[in-house]
Amino acid sequence: MPTAYQIVVCGSLVPDPLQTLEPVTTPTGPALKNEMMLPAVLDPWAGHALFEAANLAKQNPGSKVWFVSIGPKAKLQQVMMTIAQKVPFELVAIDGSASGFTEASEAAAALAEAINGIAGLDKTRLFVFGGWESASRGSGATMQMVGERLGITDQFQGVDQLTVQPDGSFKVLERIEGGKHQVSSCTALPALLGWATGNLPEPPNNPQVGMLNMRTVMPALQKAKAIKLPGDGLAFASVNLPKQRRDTKIVKDMTPDAIAAEIVEWIGKE
């Protein structure tokens, strides 16, 4: 008989990748220029984690997915308008900064507190999912710290595949060096998985799912706890855009054969 899992997915927002980003200095530390004006999207790896969670819940009747997210309330609402149409979940919103310059341990403390506040959480059926890194801070630190705070010592990062076995154990494929995967077997829950890309395409929008989700999304946003992530003890000496603009030589008049010869010579040079 399939297990009815409780799957908590952590994820935040990032600026749309097509936007030009420029750092600015503020009294509270570095930030992005016009940060509140930049269109936001769900963090890509957190998105993969959410879609994998929804798929796991679908395969195991009785399972439920929560999505726990820190972000400015207005931005969360904007992103939820899109994401809520993809897969069923219950939102747990935390009103705080989604900046890449925030401190991972402080974000982890807020996320762990929110997860512990979910009524009826049963750790023997609990998967905690998230992206293995964010596209903002990109440290891969927050999820491990959430796991530590929740007492979860079966943790996996860079996960591309989770397979539940007939005996209830599960197999995990984690990315390692050289395009390979480490294969592990785990026999007990709770477990924490930081997802890489996984194997699922982005689900199409489903207005019915959206309507169902919005019943809980709006109340969750209204009661979102406001938090500060002050970055105690952390100081930035500088944050700058890279300056290595190349002086590109554009070659228009060479034949393919001549280009090929030049490339082969270039490849062979030490």
Next chain:
Amino acid sequence: METILFLAHTEADGTLGKAALETLGAAKTLSASLAGSTLVVGLVGAQTQSAANQIAACGATRFLSVAGADFSQARYASDILAIEALGKASAATIILGPASSRWNRVMAGAAQRLGGRIDTHATGIAAAEGKPAVTRWYYRQRMEGVLTRTQRPWIVLLETGCGAAWSGEPGTTSVEPLAITLPALHTTVTGIQAPAADAQTIRPDANLLFVAGAGWTKKQADGQAHADEAEKLILGFLVKAKASLGSTKSLVDLSGEGQAVLKFMTHLNQIGQTGATPRHPKGLATCCHGEEPHTVGWRFVNERRAINLNAACSWAQGKADVLYVADSFAVMRKVNELLAAK
């Protein structure tokens, strides 16, 4: 005064790899530039004596070790106990480790357990005004920050390819073993899944990164797509040039959607905003349009060339050293011929 713990795991053969030796080089430099600091070595692995002997001349005041069959596996539940024990036994204030997949999996959890802080994917650590300062990238390699912290221990994971590896004569040194009692473990590492040797397209140590864009799968001058020929040209080049393969997100997404595209391409090949940022001396981009989310994947490629039919391609906007305005099929066909004749 800082106590710097160089913390590394051994490779399968019991030695320390290139990434670990680069981190040791950085630890030595940092220690030399922070007055009164001491350097301690911490090793984790099935057996650690060979690794300790390999770096016996590094000048560390102590060599600590957690060794045993249980520590041959890269597993969170056992690795975190080893790191916690080494951190406490060394009384380290700064812990430097290589940003390997094994350490990336566990070190943030260890920072939490040790009551410290962590910075990962660091590209440098140096003393500034008598204090250590870490350099790392934010927003997926789009901006670079330099930061300091007052909390200790401060764990820093250093990316490979950012500094010179420590080198010195091997010797013999005594290692202080730390005993760890493991609880009942639920996780077992059962193996490594790797593509077949002839299908291995990701080679982190390759001299050249070859990046294929979605243009390889588009209709060509004859009005037809030539995905089969594209596959042969790309795979043929990878074998002959011993290059590593990267891809744009658009191309791997096409593969994931089951379209008739390049069958060997997976999300593991993806570079850029939501993919990898590999480090190679040279990079050749073909059929890529080179927008910002993609080109961040090139940030750590030193010499860059591109082939594209569009002279106004955004590769021409200061991202590549040379942009060849040409048909990639025709050029790569000839490149493969020339390489085969060598």
